[in-house]
Amino acid sequence: MTPTTFETEQTYGLRKSLSRAIPYILLTISILPIIIGYAWIFIATFSVRTEGLIPKDAHGNIGGLTLQNWSFLHNPEVWNATLNSFGIAVGMVVGVGFLSSLTGYALARMNFAGRKGFLGTTLLLHAFRPEMLLIAIFQVLLFIGGIPLIGDWVGFNTVGGVALVMITLDLPLGVWLMKGFFDNLSWDMERAALIDGASRFRVWWEIILPQIKPGLAALSIFTFITGWNAYLIPFTFTIGSKVANLPVLLNRFSGDTSLGSWNEVAALGLFQLVPILVFFIFTQEALLNIYGGGSKGGA
Amino acid sequence: MKVALDNLTKKWGTVVGADSITLNINDGEFIAFLGPSGCGKTTTLLMVAGIYKPTAGYIRFDDYMVNHMAPKDRNIGMVFQSYALYPHMDVFKNISYPLKLKKIPAKELKERTRKIADMMGIGHLLDRKPAQLSGGQQQRVALGRALVKEPGLLLFDEPLSNLDARLRLSMRSEIKRLQLELGITSIYVTHDQVEAMTMADRVAVIQSGRLQAFAPPDELYDRPQTLFIAGFVGNPPMNFITVDILHENGLFSARAPGLTMPLSAGHTDKVAEKGRVIMGIRPEDITIANEGAAGEVYIVEPLGRDDLIDVKIGDLHVHVLADPEMSLKMGDTVNLQFNANKVQFFDPETERSLLW
Ligand SMILES: Nc1ncnc2c1ncn2[C@@H]1O[C@H](COP(=O)(O)OP(=O)(O)OP(=O)(O)O)[C@@H](O)[C@H]1O
């Protein structure tokens, strides 16, 4: 073969940096609409009106920046709803995380009668839309509400009750997800721990759980977002503003007349986004931290 | 610690993992489970460890039946082929984990962990995570973790098979030396017969879940009781030739097409009346000479110190060890002499030895 053209080092370097830049350029272009959308919401919450991304005052002149839209922060109802939202979300993270990591472990590692049937049924149950279950759940919550002591915490029209229902609805997904993570762990490690002298529960807690931290973090984020944004269940099973959560309140504001302008709704929406960002920042380390090595071959 | 397995059996439905294994291990003895892949070595070991519950039979430690004892109460240490280190803990925490579980006071825990780590030559790696170690170093950590609680019984499940050949050799002698020094009863699982033969006081040969033999290495090598053992133990493996025992002019000989070998006096009465039998002979017990069975060199495999020669006699292939100085080539004609005192004879039906 005869060499036809030789590339100089300069053009080679240029071509290389160009081909490295192209993916970034494409990515930037494709997420631009979303970024603009967020920027618009952000600007809108601090403006009287907007035209495109430009804030305007009531007369249509450029300017009109205001903190008026954020005045809902003085409203105790909003803070109460925030607390309720938080209660539901944290309750779900703890409840779903704890139960599905225990159940998933048992399903992945133990052989018991009805295991296959249980796995199939949970998946099937997850296919039902929660809307179909509303009336049945309502009956159950009413019943629980009638039980002394417990009823005050997890009955109808309580934050606990809403959390309980949401946990139940989210468990099938969590269990399957966790089972998948446990399935991928080598048996030898827990055998080693058992021989080293650990009890079954300690093996699960000290050896196994740390291996699936990324999975647990992912599940936590999903359930936190689900709980934080929950609308249908809190809307159905709560009455009045004392137990309403943020989405329910937001809906009431945008539907009713209490808050006038759209920009105020946008501000409340943005406010609702903040905890999710914070939560993500805290779990991101665990999400990305995946242990490697220490175990070769074997099954 | 003495260990006794009494008709130990493990089944999963119709799958048989271990089938009525009975053997006694003396205190301080080093024994090996040797057998091909899937024969039930790991299954048996895990029953001894208490991870698998036996389907039938008993396990006794020092005459005490331990079938229902949890693994953590058995006072054993185990080293896995996969190392099975805890990836989220550093080396110090890995090694000291068994001590932590035993609630050993912090000061003593530190001292014992350091001592073991130094003994294993990994004292300078204590704050590394397993992922930051080489395979050999990881295996040392695993060994240290098994030793640190001074167990009464050590279990090894093919601990060296993920290491390169050289490291395997040095770890082999190191494990053997440690075991001798500490005098801990040990069971060593391997499918590598060289490993089993060089390390163990006695070797248990397992085939399809059944114990075939339990004997010192030289006995397995010199007096194999079954065809399977004869073929499995020894490298390069034994030649098997189907022969007819003939009686002519008061002399007994074994004959196959193209070769005749007079029987040695010691073997005569044991095989005389058997008609057709399987004769086994190791490659090192055949010599290339000026006379004997004539054959053609089919292939030459240089092994370094020796050449392994595949000699074709009619349809028969016989492996012979030869001096590389002879510089044999494909197609050369050679004559083979069989050492009649070293041959083995097996019943073709039962596959049992006719000699031992
Ligand atoms: N949990 C299990 N369920 C069903 N069958 C099993 C199980 N574990 C092992 N077996 C079967 O039992 C037999 C023995 O397996 P075992 O793991 O003891 O083999 P091994 O001698 O250790 O082999 P290797 O050298 O490949 O590790 C195999 O046929 C295997 O398929």
Ligand SMILES: [Mg+2]
């Ligand atoms: Mg095995």
